[in-house]
Amino acid sequence: MLSLNNAIKLKAKAPLLLHSFTLPTTKITLAFRSVSTPLNETALSLNTTTPNTIPFLPSPFLSCRAAMTTAACVQVKEQIELTETEKKIFDRLLNTLRHFNLQTQLRVAGGWVRDKLLGKECYDIDIALDNMLGSEFVDKVQEYLSTTGEVAQGLAVIPSNPEQSKHLETARMRLFDLWIDFVNLRCEDYSENSRIPTMKFGTAEEDAYRRDLTINSLFYNINTNLVEDFTKRGLEDLKFGRIVTPLPPKATFLDDPLRVLRAIRFGARFDFTLDEELKKAAACDDVKTALAAKISRERIGTEVILYYSMYLVELTTCCLSSMQIDLMISGNQPVKAIDYVCDLTLFWVVFGLPPKVEPAVSEECHRGGVEAGICGYCFQWARRMLKLSAAYLDASWKLIQLIGCSNFDDEQRRLCLYSALFLPLRSAAYKDRKDKKIPVVNYIFRDSLKRKASDADTVMNIHKSLEKFLSLIPSLLSNEDIQLTEVDWGREFDDVPFTSKLRVLTGFLLREIKDFWRVALLISTLLYPTGTECSQDIIDKHFQLDKRKNIFVSVDNAIVKLGISILFFLFICFMFNRCSISYSRLEFEHLILSFCMNAGLEKVWDLKPLVNGKDIMNVLQLKVGGPLVREWQQKALSWQLAHPSGTAEECLDWMKETHSKRIKME
Numbered sequence: 001m002l003s004l005n006n007a008i009k010l011k012a013k014a015p016l017l018l019h020s021f022t023l024p025t026t027k028i029t030l031a032f033r034s035v036s037t038p039l040n041e042t043a044l045s046l047n048t049t050t051p052n053t054i055p056f057l058p059s060p061f062l063s064c065r066a067a068m069t070t071a072a073c074v075q076v077k078e079q080i081e082l083t084e085t086e087k088k089i090f091d092r093l094l095n096t097l098r099h100f101n102l103q104t105q106l107r108v109a110g111g112w113v114r115d116k117l118l119g120k121e122c123y124d125i126d127i128a129l130d131n132m133l134g135s136e137f138v139d140k141v142q143e144y145l146s147t148t149g150e151v152a153q154g155l156a157v158i159p160s161n162p163e164q165s166k167h168l169e170t171a172r173m174r175l176f177d178l179w180i181d182f183v184n185l186r187c188e189d190y191s192e193n194s195r196i197p198t199m200k201f202g203t204a205e206e207d208a209y210r211r212d213l214t215i216n217s218l219f220y221n222i223n224t225n226l227v228e229d230f231t232k233r234g235l236e237d238l239k240f241g242r243i244v245t246p247l248p249p250k251a252t253f254l255d256d257p258l259r260v261l262r263a264i265r266f267g268a269r270f271d272f273t274l275d276e277e278l279k280k281a282a283a284c285d286d287v288k289t290a291l292a293a294k295i296s297r298e299r300i301g302t303e304v305i306l307y308y309s310m311y312l313v314e315l316t317t318c319c320l321s322s323m324q325i326d327l328m329i330s331g332n333q334p335v336k337a338i339d340y341v342c343d344l345t346l347f348w349v350v351f352g353l354p355p356k357v358e359p360a361v362s363e364e365c366h367r368g369g370v371e372a373g374i375c376g377y378c379f380q381w382a383r384r385m386l387k388l389s390a391a392y393l394d395a396s397w398k399l400i401q402l403i404g405c406s407n408f409d410d411e412q413r414r415l416c417l418y419s420a421l422f423l424p425l426r427s428a429a430y431k432d433r434k435d436k437k438i439p440v441v442n443y444i445f446r447d448s449l450k451r452k453a454s455d456a457d458t459v460m461n462i463h464k465s466l467e468k469f470l471s472l473i474p475s476l477l478s479n480e481d482i483q484l485t486e487v488d489w490g491r492e493f494d495d496v497p498f499t500s501k502l503r504v505l506t507g508f509l510l511r512e513i514k515d516f517w518r519v520a521l522l523i524s525t526l527l528y529p530t531g532t533e534c535s536q537d538i539i540d541k542h543f544q545l546d547k548r549k550n551i552f553v554s555v556d557n558a559i560v561k562l563g564i565s566i567l568f569f570l571f572i573c574f575m576f577n578r579c580s581i582s583y584s585r586l587e588f589e590h591l592i593l594s595f596c597m598n599a600g601l602e603k604v605w606d607l608k609p610l611v612n613g614k615d616i617m618n619v620l621q622l623k624v625g626g627p628l629v630r631e632w633q634q635k636a637l638s639w640q641l642a643h644p645s646g647t648a649e650e651c652l653d654w655m656k657e658t659h660s661k662r663i664k665m666e
Contacts, residue, residue, distance in 0.1 A: 074241045074270075080116045080220065080227065085176050089125070090222050092175060096137075096144040097223075104137065105130045107185075107204060107219040113227060114215050117238060118270075126181045128207060128219070134171030134182030141173065153177070186210070205230040209246045212259040213266060214238075217246050241272040249281035257291035260346070265328050268337035283344045292349050329421070330414040335394045338421070347386050352448035354430040357440055388424035388538060395526055395543040396420035402549040407518065415455065416519040419462045423523065426463035439463075462520045465513050469524035472509065475502050476558040477551065500642035503562045507641040508634075510559075511607075518556065525551045610648040611636050611655070619655045 082090070093106055107128045115122035129137055135157050142152050153174035171182045187202025187210070202210075204219060208230035211217035214237045219228040229235050231246045243263050245252040253260050260282045267274050281287060328337045341347050396416055400408060408416065428440040441463065445456035510517045525548040613625055616632045632655065639651055 074239055074272075075119070076235075076239050077117050077119045080113075083121070085178060086125075089175050089178065089180065092145065092150075093127070093141065093222060096141045099144045099147070100140055102132075102140070104132055105204075106222040107228070108222065109207075109219055110211065110216045113218040113220045114238065116220070117218070117227070117235075123178055124181075125178060126183065127222075128204070129182060129184045130204065131184075131201070133184050134169065137182050138171040138173050204228065208234075210255075211246055212252065212256070212262050214242075214244045214246050215266070215272075241270065242275060243267045243272045243278060244275045245278060249275070249278040250284065250287065253281055253287045254290055257287060260287060260291055260344075261328075261350070264337055264340040264344070265331070267340060268328070268333040269331055271333060271336070274340065279344060282346070288346065288349050291346070292352070329417050330410065334417055335390075335397050338390060338393055342386060342390055347389075348382060350448075351444050354438075354440060354443045354447070357428045357430050385424045389421050391538050391543075392420040392423045392526060393417060395545065395548075396522065398545055399522055399525070399543075399548060399552070402545055403522070403552055412516060412519050415458050415462070415516065416522060418455070419459050419519060419523050420526065422459060423463070423526070426466070458516060461513050462516055462523060465509060465517075465520045466524050466527060468505075468509050469520055470528060472502070472506060473524065473528055473551070473555055476506070476555045504638045504641045506559055506562060507607075508638070517559075521555055522552055525549075525555075607637075607640070609633065609637055610640050610646070610651045615648075615652060616655070619652060620659060 090106075096102070097104060097106070107130075109126045109128045112122045112125055127134075138152075138155060142155065145152055156172045157169065169183070172179055173182070174180070185202050185204055185207040187200055187206040208217040208219065208228075214231050214234040216234075217229075217231050218234045218238075219230070220226070221228055227235075233244070233246075237244050243266060245259070245263075263274065263278060263282065266272065328334065331337055338347075341350060396419075400413060400416065405413065422441045422444065425440045425444075429437045430440055430443060432438050439460055441460055442456045445451045445459070446453060513520050526543065528548070528551060530544050530547050530551075613629050613633065616629050616636065617623075617625065620628065620632065622629065635658075636651055636655060639654055640646060643650070
């Protein structure tokens, strides 16, 4: 196998050629220095035959003011345009060089250059230094700023961790409200018996070839105002929308397996095509094993799971966890990203399962191997779960678009997609060391992906609420009598008036899942029978989404109406003076205000109970609390939801009467 170091040496021997480009009315001949020529001796000569000359620099240099020919599939900017903040930052850095008479070349690396050429703003600036450590240069910048009366807003040094493929010490500082990372250009040597590299200073070309992808290997040289393409294909791959590694992909992925996930993420994010050799390498057993074992699970989780905003900040891998930026599921192409993960047979490598799942799978079916990430599991079961997961994710994403993204905030969309992705596993559980049953979804979030507990809890609460939502949907759609034969809601609802039961049960359900009730409703509509679908339709992604959108909208409207119907009735009664109880205008205004605060179900989880535990203990004549008090708290809340204009005194009177009747019956 070709090693990374040998590959770099072979690439370095490739000659830099004089490029000539013929445009419709312009012929441009470019002469530029070789890599060994000092940057301050760079010469650029343009021989033009028409006044329509476009200054153009091919690899490895592209002028900041140059124009680029672009492929039809990807629109690449003709020039990099610096924002005022970026100009001020780069000016301070160049002034630091001049102040200390430093010969350091400052290059912005990777994603910032790529995004700028694509016309996207990027707030993640990584600067590579050719002759000093990042921490050393940060000290110089801080010292220079002190002479001008300016102060860097924050300083930090993140140490290297080669055992987890974090080979570089990174220094960070904050200038003009932007975090900037500084790291030295590097070259890494690997011994035959160890995958832990020895790091040393490298050239810009060596550094470029060690990058994960060619589109991320571009540099912007701050000193010379040039874009540098040392791989000689970064610009081309960017223009033609290709995801390619600078060196052989298998060696690149074994060097840092996280690059597999980054390739998938960028392919989905920009809708670029994955190179065929890259896909073969990503799917090979050696790379899967390395991905599962070498990279820490916390780092995988941050890379794979998060990524939604179109204006996402690119983050250095060493601070991914703390920043908690959605990088994949929350991306602009989450379905495509997971499709890539599935196609490369990485799904169960990334979303690892616990040792044994219940209900147990058949012992007769073929067991999956390590290469599939499902060792010990029924292969057919795992394959079906994967197909269902992909299908539900696709359906939920499309349904969000149909309903309107504005109906969900970023966090709701993110966890909605998670809920859909893990929907087939909602009933699966495993036993921990204490023989306690734990949902598999909890294991995936907290053990496989090392995500925060609140993500797991929210998704599990959404899954838990689905059966209740499904039992309410028919009544909410038809406004008919509610049927509760399939779901046990609890005895605390026995005393609820039949005419108010739908409102009360809906209110309690919303209190359980709070701001994510619309997410739960959306997922419920995916499970709600429309009369014609079968399990194969789900796998084939035949969800009849227009029908399900109509169900969602109708139920959503019905829930909102549950909160305003009584208010409308009171208003009509007041206008026509038909209230059975006579209210003064002031009393009625207080009544309406109270109802407006309590009647709506959309924020019912913020509803303050009319009576507290102490009040209940007085009514029940109890000296200590316990299960009975908790039961009556639920009953009191049920009464409150059924009587949105009721008072605490009325609630207590109802409790006394109900409790008295129950005692007599006993």
